[in-house]
Amino acid sequence: MTFESLGLSPSLATAAATLGIKNPNDIQREALPVALRGDDLLATARTGSGKTAAYALPLLQQLLHRPPPRGPRRTAALVVVPTRELAHQVGELLDALKRALPHPPRVVVAAGGVSINPQMMALRGGADLVVATPGRLLDLVRHNALRLDAVAHVVLDEADRLLDLGFADELREVMGLLPAQRQTLMFSATFPPALQHLATTMMRSPVQVAMNESESETDEPIRQRAILVDGVRRAVLLRHLMTQERWPQVLVFVATQYAADHLARKLHRDECYATSFHGGLSQGARQQTLREFKEGRWDVVVTTDLAARGLHIDQLPVVVNFDVPRSAVDHTHRIGRTGRAGMAGLAITLVTPAMLPQWSLIAKRLNLQIPLEQLPGFETTEPVPEPAPGGGGIKGKRPSKKDKLRAAAAAAAAAQSSTGSAASASAHGAPATRG
Incomplete structure (x- = not known):
């Protein structure tokens, strides 16, 4: 056709x-x-x-x-x-x-x-x-x-x-x-x-x-991995994966602007060309960061969910959820930054023991059959939290205040709208x- x-x-x-x-x-x-x-x-x-x-x-x-x-x-x-x-x-x-x-x-x-x-x-x-x-x-x-x-x-x-x-x-x-x-x-x-x-x-x-x-007839599936790791060792694991897998570029998602700046500085000190991208930056700085990332001048951009929608970067090979997404919808949009226009992509989620219930819920809602890996040298020691009474404490188990307002x-x-139409x-x- x-x-x-x-x-x-x-x-x-x-x-x-x-x-x-x-x-x-x-x-x-x-x-x-x-x-x-x-x-x-x-x-x-x-x-x-x-x-x-x-x-x-x-x-x-x-x-x-x-x-x-x-x-x-x-x-x-x-x-x-x-x-x-x-x-x-x-x-x-x-x-x-x-x-x-x-x-x-x-x-x-x-x-x-x-x-x-x-x-x-x-x-x-x-x-x-x-x-x-x-x-x-x-x-x-x-x-x-x-x-x-x-x-x-x-x-x-x-x-x-x-x-x-x-x-x-x-x-x-x-x-x-x-x-x-x-x-x-x-x-x-x-x-x-x-x-x-x-x-x-x-x-x-x-x-x-x-x-x-x-x-879909033309799009290659996005390959997904989930790795269980202690929260304090996520940055070390991220750097290990970048070195071992030789990723040319990676887009890393975190929960807050502070976390984006903090992780980018930590990676930069470790001789990695990394920078942050979030809503706290000026529009000029945001446009410059995107332009330089598309030109291959940054190995890593650490971002908030600001970059989860609409951001198109040709042949972006890897997306990493450094922080587990807030919801299944956010996960879908985040990993969609890779594997675009028929290209193969890889999405990795770093799951801490504390966020294991949240990740399990996302995987269930999206019907993700992804084995939870533990890599040698990065075995977890942090405890998995007990489920909250009544099923609360995890987004999606019960409507949050924001859900109710929405x-x-x-x-x-x-x-x-209905009243206006009738009038x-x-x-x-x-x-x-x-x-």
Whole structure:
């Protein structure tokens, strides 16, 4: 099957081929026809499966056949993403694809961490497509630099993160500024049922596509290992594995910004080219670190879950969970930084005795059949904690306070959306079809 057979224009198919995207993969085969028809879409596919191209290609094609929005400071298409790094990566792909078009659309990337003034200047006269994080998008609207009332196509990338508690209020405000008649596409690697229900309230009879790992034809599986080790010996074991396995590069996940800085300094003192990457750094420092890592100038980048979503590094061979992830969803996103675009990858989780119950829960929820290894010279001496009374103390056994707040926010948003739809339909004499 070819991109042209799915309805994509020859010029865009050629542009994709120049980037190494020669034939549509599973998610692209399913998503492109739906997006090109103008239907709403809720798509779930593993990280590294080509989701960005699955919406970027039809977006660009629809802009080719659509007159520019009338009036200043307007845009016809909008892509909303949760992180600055993902915003820039999506913008780079769109820029690369549009170069082959006879009349390239104007694409503007807007994200926080830098001055808003250049982005306001870029939007003077409008833009065909805007890629933005929710906070900076709302800042631009409040500065009267951008209007969203002419948006015909909106994409939520990493939609589960945008619908989650941390972005829910901003996203609700953004969606309220969009016209009722629009196409909405949502893409994510994971979609908990509660958030999936909330997502459908913002869409019109969406087509739902879910690509399971077993359905993939092109992606090599990510090989996983779990190693039991005392907490105080994790850094020594990490350095031992790097030396023994001769990894060219590794992305290491920890729980906090402090831990990222601390471990990076420890590795650097041990003559390893390591640095940290987290939300406490300036945007300039974050972009520089990513650029240098992609250029191979760092052996190790120690990061928080900031890098678990949307971060694309070609041929990244290894991901290490130095700290066990907080949830099964976080584990899925973390290990998805390796094994991308058909490349083989390795993901290793260092499990301390204290975190063994948490790891067991993650493995059970993801149906991971991974033997727990103990390496010679790194046998554990720390005790395994007793299970908490009532099954508490481990995320997932019982809803935490944050879980309860998240569920309450989702329920409130769904109720508000339903009420708003009914009121709007009553005012216009039309049935309520959108939240």
